[in-house]
Amino acid sequence: MIRAHKPFDGKRFIGDTSKNIVHDTLLEKEHIIGQCKIDEIKEECIRTFSLDTLERAKKEGYKPCKYCLFLKQSV
Numbered sequence: 001m002i003r004a005h006k007p008f009d010g011k012r013f014i015g016d017t018s019k020n021i022v023h024d025t026l027l028e029k030e031h032i033i034g035q036c037k038i039d040e041i042k043e044e045c046i047r048t049f050s051l052d053t054l055e056r057a058k059k060e061g062y063k064p065c066k067y068c069l070f071l072k073q074s075v
Contacts, residue, residue, distance in 0.1 A: 001025060007046045013054055014038055015047030015062045022054065022062035022069070029067045036068045 002025045004010045015022045018041075028036045049056045054064065064070075 001028060007043055007048070009048060011048040011052050013049055013052055013057050014041070015049065015057055015060070016041045016045055017047050018042070018045040020062050021065050022057035023065045024054065024068045027068040036065055 002008075002010055002012060008014060008025070012025055013022050014025060016037075023036050023038050025038065028038060047062075049060070054069065058064075
């Protein structure tokens, strides 16, 4: 679910700087045990990307979340 409020600002891809993981808010899995933890990322650890793409996040050193981006792990 895309979050329009700060610090997410309507971005699709959200990075967690404490874990170097990127999440996709459109593919977020809330029903899986060990689910995406987007809502638990501390505000000071939230990173958005000027080019809101998975490719940009990966170029900046972020690994795809194993829940919301499990099909994109090696892409």
